[in-house]
Amino acid sequence: MRKADIGVVGLGVMGHNLALNFERNGYWVALYNRTAEKTRKVLADAGPERRLIGTFSLEELCANLERPRRILLMVQAGQAVDDMITSLRPFLQSGDVLIDGGNSYFQDTERRHEALKDTGILYVGMGISGGEEGALWGPSLMPGGSVEAWKILAPMLQKIAAKAEDGEPCVDYIGPRGAGHYVKMVHNGIEYADMQLIAETYDLLRHALGLSAPQLAEIFAEWNQGELQSYLIQITAEVLRKIDEETAQPLVDVILDEAQQKGTGKWTSQNALDIGAAVPTISAAVDMRILSALKQERLQASRVLSGPIRTFQGDSTHLIHLARQALYASKIIAYAQGMGLLRQASQEYEYGLKLDRLAAIWRAGCIIRARLLSNITLAYEHEPDLVNLLLAPAFREALASRHHALREVIKIGIELGVPMMGMSTALAYYDAYRSARLPANLIQAQRDYFGAHTYRRLDREGIFHTQWT
Numbered sequence: 001m002r003k004a005d006i007g008v009v010g011l012g013v014m015g016h017n018l019a020l021n022f023e024r025n026g027y028w029v030a031l032y033n034r035t036a037e038k039t040r041k042v043l044a045d046a047g048p049e050r051r052l053i054g055t056f057s058l059e060e061l062c063a064n065l066e067r068p069r070r071i072l073l074m075v076q077a078g079q080a081v082d083d084m085i086t087s088l089r090p091f092l093q094s095g096d097v098l099i100d101g102g103n104s105y106f107q108d109t110e111r112r113h114e115a116l117k118d119t120g121i122l123y124v125g126m127g128i129s130g131g132e133e134g135a136l137w138g139p140s141l142m143p144g145g146s147v148e149a150w151k152i153l154a155p156m157l158q159k160i161a162a163k164a165e166d167g168e169p170c171v172d173y174i175g176p177r178g179a180g181h182y183v184k185m186v187h188n189g190i191e192y193a194d195m196q197l198i199a200e201t202y203d204l205l206r207h208a209l210g211l212s213a214p215q216l217a218e219i220f221a222e223w224n225q226g227e228l229q230s231y232l233i234q235i236t237a238e239v240l241r242k243i244d245e246e247t248a249q250p251l252v253d254v255i256l257d258e259a260q261q262k263g264t265g266k267w268t269s270q271n272a273l274d275i276g277a278a279v280p281t282i283s284a285a286v287d288m289r290i291l292s293a294l295k296q297e298r299l300q301a302s303r304v305l306s307g308p309i310r311t312f313q314g315d316s317t318h319l320i321h322l323a324r325q326a327l328y329a330s331k332i333i334a335y336a337q338g339m340g341l342l343r344q345a346s347q348e349y350e351y352g353l354k355l356d357r358l359a360a361i362w363r364a365g366c367i368i369r370a371r372l373l374s375n376i377t378l379a380y381e382h383e384p385d386l387v388n389l390l391l392a393p394a395f396r397e398a399l400a401s402r403h404h405a406l407r408e409v410i411k412i413g414i415e416l417g418v419p420m421m422g423m424s425t426a427l428a429y430y431d432a433y434r435s436a437r438l439p440a441n442l443i444q445a446q447r448d449y450f451g452a453h454t455y456r457r458l459d460r461e462g463i464f465h466t467q468w469t
């Protein structure tokens with residue numbers, strides 16, 4: 001009987017679409033899902049004559065796989081992954097490859113990698129981005145862990161991955177242990193920031209100019225033709241254009257303004273704090289989701305807390321032009337923060353990350369795919385040790401001609417009382433990073449005053465303490 005080239009465990013949104021992607025690319029795929037009904041449904045929906053083998057126990061799954069076995073786990077991150085590994089272990093042999101393609105926390109992947117290290121089972125923590133469509137037609141894949149496993153998997157993963165404009169598959173070996181899931185986590189952190197910056201731009205234009213959702217859709221659609229071209233801008237235009245069939249209003253206007261989150265943005269901020277990397281725009285995006293969730297409190301506060309009662313008096317065409325520039329500038333700064341975090345984590349965890357490769361595999365397939373990523377790829381290819389993306393000549397120039405717009409747009413937001421937490425933090429990061437002297441001298445003096453924490457001086461070497469009173 002024909003055995004399968006790969007097994008997929010977990011046939012939810014991602015698992016079943018990835019299975020179909022492998023199948024479409026010529027591979028035989030064995031399917032397993034905790035709830036057997038789902039397996040039957042995937043088989044029935046796919047129809048006959050497909051390279052799919054339904055299995056209804058993990059033993060049956062493993063018996064139906066070519067050696068070395070390749071198994072992709074696409075179950076909910078957390079305990080379910082540990083449970084599946086424990087249940088699969090008795091049926092796996094040395095040399096078999098086990099891939100966790102869920103959004104696992106990278107420290108969990110480190111722990112699982114360590115636990116499996118002496119078993120001969122090759123463990124891969126793989127970040128996957130692209131959602132349902134990407135899983136089916138080509139995701140961006142971030143496999144980390146066993147290098148041996150990468151050699152076995154590379155041809156298959158290159159086939160199912162998205163292809164960038166130059167035809168290059170959006171997959172590469174990321175690094176050892178939890179590196180793949182680490183990079184996916186930061187990808188999601190950048191995604192949070194990007195979405196927040198777009199949302200602020202929408203909010204400001206709506207407040208200042210009173211534009212309707214369909215009018216805003218046209219603006220975003222036009223922006224998507226230029227330097228801002230990206231999946232998130234494209235879907236923003238499509239979302240804003242959508243009319244609710246029941247109410248005949250723009251659907252976005254009847255959606256409750258409470259943003260949910262699954263944790264990858266929060267993990268990015270938490271980890272950045274742990275390793276001492278500044279990612280204020282990513283953190284602002286997480287904070288704004290938290291604030292958005294306080295709907296009832298906000299409703300009450302809106303009745304008692306005062307703010308400016310002003311209307312925008314300027315030229316609307318000019319404001320739209322400024323907003324476009326500000327969005328691009330703040331987006332560059334947010335990406336610089338994310339890439340800076342990756343650079344620092346690479347040293348901290350000895351991941352050996354190649355930032356040009358990461359930017360390259362995000363050019364297509366994933367949620368943050370954008371024209372900007374081609375420029376980021378080039379910047380790191382040209383200068384692999386670039387300490388901060390802002391210093392790359394192309395971005396230095398892009399910001400030199402746009403930071404005024406960013407300042408203007410934030411000022412207008414402040415005047416109208418529109419919260420611009422993402423853009424404000426982006427600008428503050430830019431201003432802080434380009435400051436030869438920050439007021440940390442005063443902070444050091446305060447620390448020495450109340451806690452005798454000592455300070456260093458600009459004019460001579462050594463550690464100093466002052467009796468301040």
Ligand code: NBP
Nearest residue numbers: 010011012013014015034035074075076077080102103131
């Ligand atoms: P779904 O919620 O669609 O499916 C979850 C799958 O996990 C189902 O097959 C479910 O089996 C299985 N499962 C659960 Br829940 N608990 C299990 C357990 N204890 N043992 C065995 N199987 C269990 O999730 P999804 O959206 O396909 O996401 C899967 C993974 O991929 C997650 O880690 C997610 O964060 C990640 N991811 C999702 C996206 C996305 O856009 N959705 C993108 C990138 C990564 P059942 O049918 O028996 O309940």
